[in-house]
Amino acid sequence: MSSTFDTIANIIAETCDIPRDSIKPESHAINDLGIDSLDFLDIAFAIDKAFGIKLPLEQWTQEVNDGKATTDQYFVLKNLSARIDELVAAKGA
Amino acid sequence: MRLEYFQLIDRIVDLNLADRRISSEATVPTTSKIFEGHFPGYPLMPGVLLIETMAQTGGWLVVAVNRFKRMPFLAAVKEVKLRTFVTPGQHLSIDAHLEHDGSGYAIVEAKIRSERKLICDATLTLRVFDFPNAEMAKQMRETAALIGLTVEAPADG
Numbered sequence: 229m230s231s232t233f234d235t236i237a238n239i240i241a242e243t244c245d246i247p248r249d250s251i252k253p254e255s256h257a258i259n260d261l262g263i264d265s266l267d268f269l270d271i272a273f274a275i276d277k278a279f280g281i282k283l284p285l286e287q288w289t290q291e292v293n294d295g296k297a298t299t300d301q302y303f304v305l306k307n308l309s310a311r312i313d314e315l316v317a318a319k320g321a
Numbered sequence: 322m323r324l325e326y327f328q329l330i331d332r333i334v335d336l337n338l339a340d341r342r343i344s345s346e347a348t349v350p351t352t353s354k355i356f357e358g359h360f361p362g363y364p365l366m367p368g369v370l371l372i373e374t375m376a377q378t379g380g381w382l383v384v385a386v387n388r389f390k391r392m393p394f395l396a397a398v399k400e401v402k403l404r405t406f407v408t409p410g411q412h413l414s415i416d417a418h419l420e421h422d423g424s425g426y427a428i429v430e431a432k433i434r435s436e437r438k439l440i441c442d443a444t445l446t447l448r449v450f451d452f453p454n455a456e457m458a459k460q461m462r463e464t465a466a467l468i469g470l471t472v473e474a475p476a477d478g
Binding site for chain 1 (some may be wrong): 423
């Protein structure tokens with residue numbers, strides 16, 4: 229069974245035509261991989277489907293805009309993986 | 322349809338919020354300035370307006386699902402197929418299904434048929450925002466009433 233990170237990395241590679249081996253847990257989706265907001269919607273859709281969750285993108289964006297969070301917390305892939313794991317766990321609770 | 326005003330839906334004929342489906346109807350006008358250029362001597366409904374017709378139908382579904390609290394804007398068009406020509410006077414039936422209601426976006430599958438024949442279909446991504454201003458929200462509610470979209474709006478909205 230693949231890890232959450234592997235699933236995300238495969239989605240990003242396929243959705244954005246980015247070489248899979250260049251996608252690392254430390255990669256920032258926006259700053260390092262150059263994924264824009266529209267492409268990230270495709271990724272979010274694929275993640276929502278793959279994990280049966282609803283990524284709270286609007287909440288995250290608001291937190292970043294309000295200075296309550298950094299983009300690193302949500303868009304560095306190892307952190308995104310952790311957020312997804314939390315959402316999956318909350319769904320099953 | 323009033324093509325020049327982007328009023329592409331004549332009426333909503335069915336709305337099923339439980340199944341997240343909507344159906345609308347529209348009749349292509351017999352005359353329009355647009356047909357003078359598209360094409361001279363051979364008038365055809367432009368494909369981009371067929372896409373817009375699907376987007377508006379799906380958009381009304383998203384508006385209804387959000388009880389007139391939020392507004393969808395077309396962001397991406399995928400897997401679009403324009404299967405046959407559409408000519409002035411043709412009657413269109415449009416169906417849309419909300420495939421996914423994401424956070425700040427929606428994915429809609431839409432089809433247009435004419436006399437049961439599939440005309441075109443597409444997968445549309447809509448960004449969903451709060452209404453940018455009260456005037457737009459008011460206009461949307463008025464237009465919804467005109468085309469027969471009836472969903473109880475929140476009292477505070």
